Amino acid sequence: MPIEIKQLSHTYLPGSQLAYPALCDISLTIEDGEFLGIIGHTGSGKSTLIQHLNGLLLPTDGSVLVDGLDTREKKLRKRIRSLVGMVFQYPEYQLFEETVARDVAFGPKNMGLDEAEIKVRVNEALVLVGLDPAEFSEKSPFELSGGEKRRAALAGILAMRPKYLVLDEPMAGLDPRGRREILALIESPGAISARASSWCRTPWTMWLCLPTASPCSTKARFSWWTNPKQFFHTAQS
Ligand SMILES: Nc1ncnc2c1ncn2[C@@H]1O[C@H](COP(=O)(O)OP(=O)(O)OP(=O)(O)O)[C@@H](O)[C@H]1O
Ligand SMILES: [Mg+2]
16 A cells, blocks of 8 residues: 555645745655655755654645545544654654663553563664664663664664654764664665564665755755656766
8 A cells, every 4th residue: 555645735834924835736656665765955845745644744735645544534643653654853862761772662662562562672673773682772872872873763663663664864964984874774675674574564665855955856846756767867967
């Protein structure tokens, strides 16, 4: 089942003098197992768009359907949020527990899972992001390097076993090593979802937001779609 965005528009503070149209008439369908990158200038609406995928923001016009579930329906939102794992920009700012394991366990706990299942999920998620549970579980999140913190934050999302993984500028603010570590995780969604095969039946459907200096997106509208080969060809020419 796909994610379908149909003629989506979003205006911040509608009806006020400060009303700001951040998205205008966006339509797009993403099928299971697809890897989608959204690139655009700062302020072009990338974060606004992806926050519609789990109903954090609701359409001013149009609709967003996740596996056929309409985000505007309040009673479906919990289900939608369990399908869509959202890693916000600088997710490490949201680490707050005393140990890495407790932080990663936060989401599964809120899902009402029992202790044994939570433990399985925490270990599984730490392994998936390349943090050895024996070494990292009992560390304070604040002792970790920037890249490790970000991987711990990602583990907290993976521990909820989402079907869709949405990452907002996952490499922002990291040093080259941290960027390489995150890139190694996400550049091959097939590899990470194969390791997560206990709950991923298809390769991961992944959304990735990246900033860009190239003129491929204008404010609030998609300028063009392309495949990676064509994009890099265009960017070079
Ligand atoms: N809560 C808000 N209230 C009013 N306007 C907002 C709000 N959040 C974002 N905007 C505006 O909407 C536009 C799109 O913002 P958004 O954060 O989606 O851009 P972005 O492409 O993610 O930018 P960046 O690359 O800097 O993260 C911007 O002009 C921004 O100022
Ligand atoms: Mg953003």
